[in-house]
Amino acid sequence: xxxxxxxxxxxxxxxxxxxxxxxxxxxxxxxxxxxxxxxxxxxxxxxxxxxxxxxxxxxxxxxxxxxxxxxxxxxxxxxxxxxxxxxxxxxxxxxxxxxxxxxxxxxxxxxxxxxxxxxxxxxxxxxxxxxxxxxxxxxxxxxxxxxxxxxxxxxxxxxxxxxxxxxxxxxxxxxxxxxxxxxxxxxxxxxxxxxxxxxxxxxxxxxxxxxxxxxxxxxxxxxxxxxxxxxxxxxxxxxxxxxxxxxxxxxxxxxxxxxxxxxxxxxxxxxxxxxxxxxxxxxxxxxxxxxxxxxxxxxxxxxxxxxxxxxxxxxxxxxxxxxxxxxxxxxxxxxxxxxxxxxxxxxxxxxxxxxxxxxxxxxxxxxxxxxxxxxxxxxxxxxxxxxxxxxxxxxxxxxxxxxxxxxxxxxxxxxxxxxxxxxxxxxxxxxxxxxxxxxxxxxxxxxxxxxxxxxxxxxxxxxxxxxxxxxxxxxxxxxxxxxxxxxxxxxxxxxxxxxxxxxxxxxxxxxxxxxxxxxxxxxxxxxxxxxxxxxxxxxxxxxxxxxxx
Numbered sequence: 001x002x003x004x005x006x007x008x009x010x011x012x013x014x015x016x017x018x019x020x021x022x023x024x025x026x027x028x029x030x031x032x033x034x035x036x037x038x039x040x041x042x043x044x045x046x047x048x049x050x051x052x053x054x055x056x057x058x059x060x061x062x063x064x065x066x067x068x069x070x071x072x073x074x075x076x077x078x079x080x081x082x083x084x085x086x087x088x089x090x091x092x093x094x095x096x097x098x099x100x101x102x103x104x105x106x107x108x109x110x111x112x113x114x115x116x117x118x119x120x121x122x123x124x125x126x127x128x129x130x131x132x133x134x135x136x137x138x139x140x141x142x143x144x145x146x147x148x149x150x151x152x153x154x155x156x157x158x159x160x161x162x163x164x165x166x167x168x169x170x171x172x173x174x175x176x177x178x179x180x181x182x183x184x185x186x187x188x189x190x191x192x193x194x195x196x197x198x199x200x201x202x203x204x205x206x207x208x209x210x211x212x213x214x215x216x217x218x219x220x221x222x223x224x225x226x227x228x229x230x231x232x233x234x235x236x237x238x239x240x241x242x243x244x245x246x247x248x249x250x251x252x253x254x255x256x257x258x259x260x261x262x263x264x265x266x267x268x269x270x271x272x273x274x275x276x277x278x279x280x281x282x283x284x285x286x287x288x289x290x291x292x293x294x295x296x297x298x299x300x301x302x303x304x305x306x307x308x309x310x311x312x313x314x315x316x317x318x319x320x321x322x323x324x325x326x327x328x329x330x331x332x333x334x335x336x337x338x339x340x341x342x343x344x345x346x347x348x349x350x351x352x353x354x355x356x357x358x359x360x361x362x363x364x365x366x367x368x369x370x371x372x373x374x375x376x377x378x379x380x381x382x383x384x385x386x387x388x389x390x391x392x393x394x395x396x397x398x399x400x401x402x403x404x405x406x407x408x409x410x411x412x413x414x415x416x417x418x419x420x421x422x423x424x425x426x427x428x429x430x431x432x433x434x435x436x437x438x439x440x441x442x443x444x445x446x447x448x449x450x451x452x453x454x455x456x457x458x459x460x461x462x463x464x465x466x467x468x469x470x471x472x473x474x475x476x477x478x479x480x481x482x483x484x485x486x487x488x489x490x491x492x493x494x495x496x497x498x499x500x501x502x503x504x505x506x507x508x509x510x511x512x513x514x515x516x517x518x519x520x521x522x523x524x525x526x527x528x529x530x531x532x533x534x535x536x537x538x539x540x541x542x543x544x545x546x547x548x549x
Contacts, residue, residue: 002038004031005200022073023056025137026163030057035168037061041200055105056135058200062187064175065129068105069158070098074138074237082265085237093237094265099152102132109199116198117191126191131178133158239373240399242353242391244380245406246428247536248417251377252278252508253410255351256285258375259293267346269293270367272301274355277501278508282351294345298360302330305337327357335363344369352508353378354389361395374399381426382533384504411510413437416535416542424532437540439466445548452545453489456515459543460496463513468541473498474511476534477518478525486517486545503534514538519546 008016008027017024023042030040041058057069072095075086084092109130118125135158143159155177162170176182187195245251255271262269263286271286271293273279283295294301306313311333316322345368350356353376368374374396383389393401409417409428417430419441442459446452460470477484480502487500499511516534519525535542 002030002033002035002040004040004042006042020071020073022135022137023071026057026069026071026135029163029166030059033166033168033171035061035171037063038171039196039200044200053101053104053108055109058109059171059175060195060200061175062192063185064172065131065178065182065185065187066109067131067133067175067178068102068109069133069135070102070105071135071137072098075143076136076139087237093239094262094267096261096264098134102134106130106132112199113195117194124188126187126195127181127184128187128191129175129178129181129185131175132156133174135163136160137163238400239371240375240396242376242378242393242399242403243406244378244403246379246409246424246426247382247420247533248409248411248510249379249406249428250408250410251379251406252282252351254406255349255375255377256282258349259286259295259347260289262347262349262373263289263291263293266291269347269349270301270345270364271295271349271351272298272364273351273508274298275352275505275508277505278351281509298356299326299330302334302337305343306333309337309340311337311340328359331357331360331363335366338363338366343367345372347372348374350374350376352382353392354380354383355385355387356392357387358390358392361392365395378403381424381529382507384507384530384533409434411539412536413439413540415440416538416540419542420532420536423535424528427532427536439541442543444543444545446545447548449485449489452486452517452547453493455545456486456490456517456543457493459515463541466541468513470497472512473515474506474513474537475500475515475517476503476506476537477516478503478522478530479518484518485521486515503530506537507533510537510539512539513541513543515543515545517545519544520549521547 004027013024013027016027027042039060041060042056044055044058045053055068056071059067059069072085074088076095076098077084077086077092083095083097085095086092113126134152134156137158137160140160141154158166158174243251243254259269259271268291271282273282274297276297279295279297279300286293286295296304303313313333316325348364348368350364376392378389380389391401391403393399407429408431409420410431412420412430412434414430414434414436416437417428417434420427421430444452444455444459446455456475460473463473464470475484475487475490475496475498477487477500481487481500484500487496490496503516514534514537516531519531524530531544535544
């Protein structure tokens, strides 16, 4: 049999079949194939110029080269240059152009080979053929009712009958369709080993004290997990769904990737969150897309729509009146603006859904066209504003009433992820592949403001020695800067080059290192949900400073 990575146990294979029956079919066909020297890699993630992506299968043979397989289950079609899938009810859903996906994956592999193996002055660079095929395991030749059009030949496809008859000779023929660099075969043993170790199945060991290694750790942390990749594929076929996940499970990452998918299909997308700082980060991440999505907070959207329709956006000065304005009046203005001058977005994606009041969803639903997909990402355990959280499934026709769950923590290094899981049962599970930073979570106890300042200074020195620059450190507190004893005490003793934020304002964001100060200084500063939100912002290093009882 061929060698396949990873080897899935029966439970994992059953899970794959639930999420993608087509991929499971291909996995089993390749696993059972008798072909000496063949290596099969399933679900390889990459990050290219246009964001994150996944290669469903990569096949390697030292005598034949590399081949990328993109799998599409069910019915698939192309009309007017746009691709779509067809579900069991005959409904069409826009999907990524699989040929473009294959092209991006091919470029990503070439880029990794150049970066990880071939130096600019290499006398003997690794060069090999990299083929690509579209796999349609639910279709046969009789389903190809019309011509395939430009850029696609029958030989580019592997259909159900091809998969059923797949053997060594037929697979060899697929490899040999790619002519580039075939004269460089077979691969030299040194090149083959480098390709395995550095590109296809790299292993890693992280040591504290080296800034470049910490950069690699952060890069590793933000890669799509297998579950996230499945979630992206699921979202292609379920147009209206809620996605729940703990802090660090990649909700914002998936939200951005879904915006990119819809924008690439020509859709005008509305991406909303609650936090101003998160909105700015999302805008920065998506500012090159065409057509440009509308990205911002719910209240920024309300204010813009009010201005477009001549409605007054007059925020009161009193605390009680201001709170009523943002919770009640803003949504009323949005509803009135929609009545005056309707807009119809092609898709709605909401991050931080737990921060949205129940009555905000209706005017948002009115701002969409009838078929617009809706994806709401939430963490009910981060409901720091203590709103009466209600799921919006009743507001959006066809939305599944129960959420898809993201379970794996892909933000925090292993030390922090394990600490979070031990402290908060609802925190995301550390995946088996979670990298270690070598920096244990530190919980400090202080009896005076001066002692907290000294502990924070010592923590900064330790982080500097571990290779984390002060500019990568964020100080978090329940209190604003001018009321934070920890932050003000530190600033009186030294210049601080990092950032300060309240926990609420930093929700949805992350930093390499977090110093969470002023804890246990009031009833508010003992709330477990706020500790959960603040501590989970740290990727590599976490220090918590609590006042002794």
